[in-house]
Amino acid sequence: MKIAMIGFGTVGQGIASVLLKKDLGLTVTGIADSRSGLMMREGIDLAAALERKRKGLAVGDEGTSPLDVVRKGDYDLLVEVSPTNIRTAEPATTFIREAISRGRHVVSSNKGPIALHLRELRDAAASRNVQLRYEATVCGAIPIMHVLEEGLRGNRVKSLHGILNGTSNFILTRMAEEGLTYDQALAEAREMGVAEADPTYDVKGIDAAIKLVILSNTIWDSGIRLEDVVTTGIDQITPDAIRLSEDEDATIRLIAEAIPERGICRVTPRLIPRNHPLVVNGTLNAITLTTDLAGALTFVGKGAGSIETASAVIGDILHIKERYARGA
Amino acid sequence: MKIAMIGFGTVGQGIASVLLKKDLGLTVTGIADSRSGLMMREGIDLAAALERKRKGLAVGDEGTSPLDVVRKGDYDLLVEVSPTNIRTAEPATTFIREAISRGRHVVSSNKGPIALHLRELRDAAASRNVQLRYEATVCGAIPIMHVLEEGLRGNRVKSLHGILNGTSNFILTRMAEEGLTYDQALAEAREMGVAEADPTYDVKGIDAAIKLVILSNTIWDSGIRLEDVVTTGIDQITPDAIRLSEDEDATIRLIAEAIPERGICRVTPRLIPRNHPLVVNGTLNAITLTTDLAGALTFVGKGAGSIETASAVIGDILHIKERYARGA
Numbered sequence: 001m002k003i004a005m006i007g008f009g010t011v012g013q014g015i016a017s018v019l020l021k022k023d024l025g026l027t028v029t030g031i032a033d034s035r036s037g038l039m040m041r042e043g044i045d046l047a048a049a050l051e052r053k054r055k056g057l058a059v060g061d062e063g064t065s066p067l068d069v070v071r072k073g074d075y076d077l078l079v080e081v082s083p084t085n086i087r088t089a090e091p092a093t094t095f096i097r098e099a100i101s102r103g104r105h106v107v108s109s110n111k112g113p114i115a116l117h118l119r120e121l122r123d124a125a126a127s128r129n130v131q132l133r134y135e136a137t138v139c140g141a142i143p144i145m146h147v148l149e150e151g152l153r154g155n156r157v158k159s160l161h162g163i164l165n166g167t168s169n170f171i172l173t174r175m176a177e178e179g180l181t182y183d184q185a186l187a188e189a190r191e192m193g194v195a196e197a198d199p200t201y202d203v204k205g206i207d208a209a210i211k212l213v214i215l216s217n218t219i220w221d222s223g224i225r226l227e228d229v230v231t232t233g234i235d236q237i238t239p240d241a242i243r244l245s246e247d248e249d250a251t252i253r254l255i256a257e258a259i260p261e262r263g264i265c266r267v268t269p270r271l272i273p274r275n276h277p278l279v280v281n282g283t284l285n286a287i288t289l290t291t292d293l294a295g296a297l298t299f300v301g302k303g304a305g306s307i308e309t310a311s312a313v314i315g316d317i318l319h320i321k322e323r324y325a326r327g328a
Numbered sequence: 329m330k331i332a333m334i335g336f337g338t339v340g341q342g343i344a345s346v347l348l349k350k351d352l353g354l355t356v357t358g359i360a361d362s363r364s365g366l367m368m369r370e371g372i373d374l375a376a377a378l379e380r381k382r383k384g385l386a387v388g389d390e391g392t393s394p395l396d397v398v399r400k401g402d403y404d405l406l407v408e409v410s411p412t413n414i415r416t417a418e419p420a421t422t423f424i425r426e427a428i429s430r431g432r433h434v435v436s437s438n439k440g441p442i443a444l445h446l447r448e449l450r451d452a453a454a455s456r457n458v459q460l461r462y463e464a465t466v467c468g469a470i471p472i473m474h475v476l477e478e479g480l481r482g483n484r485v486k487s488l489h490g491i492l493n494g495t496s497n498f499i500l501t502r503m504a505e506e507g508l509t510y511d512q513a514l515a516e517a518r519e520m521g522v523a524e525a526d527p528t529y530d531v532k533g534i535d536a537a538i539k540l541v542i543l544s545n546t547i548w549d550s551g552i553r554l555e556d557v558v559t560t561g562i563d564q565i566t567p568d569a570i571r572l573s574e575d576e577d578a579t580i581r582l583i584a585e586a587i588p589e590r591g592i593c594r595v596t597p598r599l600i601p602r603n604h605p606l607v608v609n610g611t612l613n614a615i616t617l618t619t620d621l622a623g624a625l626t627f628v629g630k631g632a633g634s635i636e637t638a639s640a641v642i643g644d645i646l647h648i649k650e651r652y653a654r655g656a
Contacts (some may be wrong), residue, residue, distance in 0.1 A: 016551075016582060018482070018621060022482065024482060054332060056556055058518065072332050103539065118454075140619075141622035142625060143475055143478070143479025143480060143622075143625055143627060144495045145476070145480045145541075145549060146475065146479035147471055147474065147479060150471070150474045150478045150479075150643075150647070151471025151474035151475060151478070151643060152471060152481075153454040153641075153642070153643045153646040153647060153650075154346070154350065154352060154639065154642040154643055154645075154646050155639060155643075161599035208387065247655075275607075275609055277369060277605070277612070277614075277628045279603075280605060281603055283607070286605075291639070292640040293469075293635050293636065293638065293639035293642070294469035294470075294471075294630070294632075294636055294640070295469055295629065295630045295633070295635075295636055296629065297469060297471075297627070297628065297629040298626075298627070298628040298629065299625070299626070299628075300605045300616075300625065300626040300628070301622065301623065301624065301625040301626065302622070302623045302624075305614065305623070306625055307621050308622055310621065311482065311483060311619070311622040312622070313484075314481070314621070315478075315479060316484055317482075318481040319478070319481060327483075
């Protein structure tokens with residue numbers, strides 16, 4: 001199967017390095033980064049492409065734009081892994097729309113288009129009889145979308161609770177373990193590359209809220225928007241609050257929670273028993289689904305990382321390849 | 329799709345009660361318990377069948393045997409949920425072989441045939457072009473088989489660690505929480521219906537070892553047998569040992585562990601940090617898969633229960649119905 005990849009940052013390079021190591025029957029015929037594009041019908045030399053990025057060079061020809069690759073590339077499946085813009089969801093939404101309108105499958109790790117336009121994009125994909133998959137948009141390496149569609153057949157999901165943001169979980173873990181203040185823990189997270197220079201999206205709960213929107217709309221097709229999620233961050237949590245929680249053998253975590261039948265959709269710091277399966281440490285993510293038959297199921301794994309996110313993208317690509325690819 | 333169900337105990341009755349509540353497009357044309365069988369081409373009245381069992385009656389006609397239902401029944405898929413015999417794996421293995429040789433799909437919750445004869449049964453199913461699925465044999469409601477085949481595509485599983493037996497986990501949890509001796513915790517487990525009158529299989533690690541065999545052979549096709557698993561139970565654990573572990577912020581759990589590249593396949597009580605995702609309380613099960621791309625993933629859920637096991641069986645049935653059923 002031929003794939004074209006839009007975005008060649010952490011995730012895209014992660015995918016390329018996995019494809020170099022494993023023979024998965026995939027040929028990359030197009031790659032674009034933010035400033036250049038490259039198309040080769042016979043397949044791109046991925047080692048050379050990675051080497052160009054390592055040297056700080058453009059991956060391809062600066063006369064070829066990402067949109068050129070989407071519109072003119074020879075591919076069966078578009079891998080959309082460009083940076084997320086959560087206000088406009090562009091240019092990623094345009095890339096995805098164009099690929100679908102060309103009758104191509106799409107796999108995306110991009111939260112913007114899925115959080116803002118899932119219903120439209122899903123309907124467009126259905127009408128063109130192609131697949132749109134986005135496992136990598138939530139919970140990194142945890143195959144939660146596969147579990148929802150494959151593993152829980154026959155079940156109704158009643159609610160979900162999740163630790164969906166690794167940065168804020170790291171900060172809360174360090175505050176509890178070492179008695180640090182929020183500012184101290186944030187500084188440590190920055191030093192370790194766990195928090196960005198501007199950590200607003202993570203510590204204010206916005207990133208978790210975006211993922212909650214994606215999960216809710218996937219499970220319940222509820223049409224929830226980001227502004228519908230009641231969101232409180234962790235930046236007002238004090239060491240005292242955490243100490244008090246520990247006196248009750250509990251701790252504080254930033255919990256994303258959706259319970260449709262009670263009208264609840266929120267991201268807030270919550271007191272939670274220390275031995276609850278959701279209480280994970282450091283940058284781990286966790287999600288608990290409560291179902292009518294299988295009861296409560298919890299899934300824990302790495303929420304981010306180049307290869308971990310690549311794993312989710314590749315799982316989606318292979319899912320489509322095995323079932324829906326031409327000639328499959 | 330027409331299904332016949334062999335075994336009408338806890339699991340079989342759980343499946344019947346789910347089918348009564350949910351319209352899943354399944355018609356039960358055959359049911360057998362240990363002493364009787366019932367075949368009805370147009371579909372069996374499940375409410376009446378459940379009522380007969382509640383009154384202590386046979387589910388069907390005592391002149392019809394389970395094997396009659398397997399051999400003569402009009403079904404597309406056999407649901408094999410009769411009691412496990414781990415020494416002989418009979419009569420379940422015969423039922424499964426017969427159904428496959430008739431060209432019928434099989435879904436089983438029966439650990440015996442899968443632990444002892446997986447390769448043979450899988451090959452037979454492949455040669456007849458039918459499906460054999462057994463999600464319910466391990467980790468109850470956790471859809472671990474679906475995760476392995478669907479969610480982790482492209483990954484290589486390097487090792488697995490699991491808490492695969494709810495009874496021994498309950499006993500260890502109560503010893504740690506309340507400082508009980510092994511005998512006290514076992515007595516409590518018996519009172520609560522968590523341990524059987526003869527708890528040997530659970531507390532000696534045998535049940536966990538059987539599940540480890542099934543998982544290992546599914547993941548690595550390693551041909552491991554029960555006697556290859558180094559197995560130590562929890563019945564020699566003292567309150568002192570648990571107290572000492574807690575001084576190191578750890579606890580003791582019965583861990584099933586397979587690491588093929590190091591030749592490790594064992595079930596033993598292990599010291600494990602209290603905040604490790606595998607450390608679950610009470611009768612919960614948990615399993616951690618370590619993979620080359622996705623890193624370590626942990627799955628937690630109920631390991632037993634009538635409806636939870638039914639959930640796993642029904643997930644398998646619907647998987648087959650949607651993909652492989654005649655006319656699908």
